[in-house]
Amino acid sequence: MTTARTWFITGVNSGFGRALAERLLAAGDRVAGTVRRDGSVDDLRSRHGDRFRVDHLDVTDLPRVREVVDAAFAALGRIDVVVVNAGYGLFGAAEELSDEQVHHQVGTNLLGAIQTARAALPHLRAQGGGRIIQISSVAGLAAHAGASLYHATKWGVEGFMEALAQEVAPFGIEVTLVEPGGARTEFARGNLRLSEPLAAYDGTPAAFVRQFRDGVAATVPVIGDPGKMADRIIASADERPAPLRLVLGSDSYAASTAALRARLAQVEPQEAAAASTDADDA
Incomplete structure (x- = not known):
């Protein structure tokens, strides 16, 4: 980047x-x-001084999200790129999850993301443009048993951000959805939560996620380099037009393309049957 x-x-x-x-x-x-x-980023604060502003925020507190975003724009003036990143993974069969777990997962990954973007929009419009980068996941494009609620939030944010990109394009605001595969971050240790298992799901596809209970299992290769992924995200902010989707990791590419091809294969044979339900005068 040539300009700070x-x-x-x-x-x-x-x-x-x-x-x-x-x-x-x-x-x-x-x-x-x-x-x-x-205190979790005190090292960055001491190293970079007033170039690094930090606020405490739980994104499930929707009014607080707006307060923090408003304060950041007020303090810094122009903000060029808003990265909606906060979130975590909740895994387990849908029946195994508690109501509280469901509510918190949706509140964090979906409602928190929506509110962060909504809070930034008036400021981005006023300054004549900017970029919103939503950290999504390959889980927003491909679904697997044992992660139904996590998929629900990621598929939800995919739809929201794709529509939002069309809504705000006239204001010079661009949107990118980042689709990483498995990355060697702290996700499995600090940002992954599991349901209490039900015996009924022993040996079923949903039980696969139980091997994460003590961290990522050796049978699940994690190949993504978070540093390289971060570099690619940063570089994408210079791309014009903005990529709507940024796929990171060969595993993400393989899973995403396979899921999209499978979806087309399910839908395309239904063309004639779909048309048969049109009104006679259509």
């Missing part, structure tokens, strides 16, 4: 948020970040 920019990133204490913040600050950019654990 200002970024707003939710969840900068770990994972992609941390990797992005470290690289951007080292390159001379300004970063406004949010954390749930106070």
Whole structure:
């Protein structure tokens, strides 16, 4: 990047948020970040001073999301890129999950993401444009047993952001959905939660996720380099037009393309049957 920019990133204490913040600050950019654990980024604050602004935020507190976003724009003036990153994975068969787990997963991954984008929009419009980068997942394009609620939030945010991109294009605001596969971050240790297992699901496809209970199992290869992924996300902010979807990892590419081809194969043979339900005067 040739010109220093200002970024707003939710969840900068770990994972992609941390990797992005470290690289951007080292390159001379300004970063406004949010954390749930106070003190978790003190090293970055001491190293980068007033180029790194930090606010405490739980994105399930929707009014607080707007307060934090408004304060960041007020303090920093222009924010060029808003990265909606905060989230976690909830795994287990749908029946195994508690109502509280369901509510919190949707509140964090979907409602928190929607509110962060909505809070930024008036400011991005007023400044004449900007970029929203939503950290989604290959789980937003391909679904597997044992992750139904996680998929629900990621598929939901995919639909929201794709429609949003069309809504805000007239204002010079662009949107990118990032689709990473497995990455060697702290996700499995700190951002992954599991349901209490029901014996009825022993030996079923949904039981596959139970091997994550003590961390990522050796049978699940994790090939994504979070540093390389962060570099690719940062580089994408310079691309015009913005890529609507940014696929990261060969595993993500393989799973996404297979799922999309399978979906087409399910739908395309129904062309004549679908037309048969049209009104006679259509």
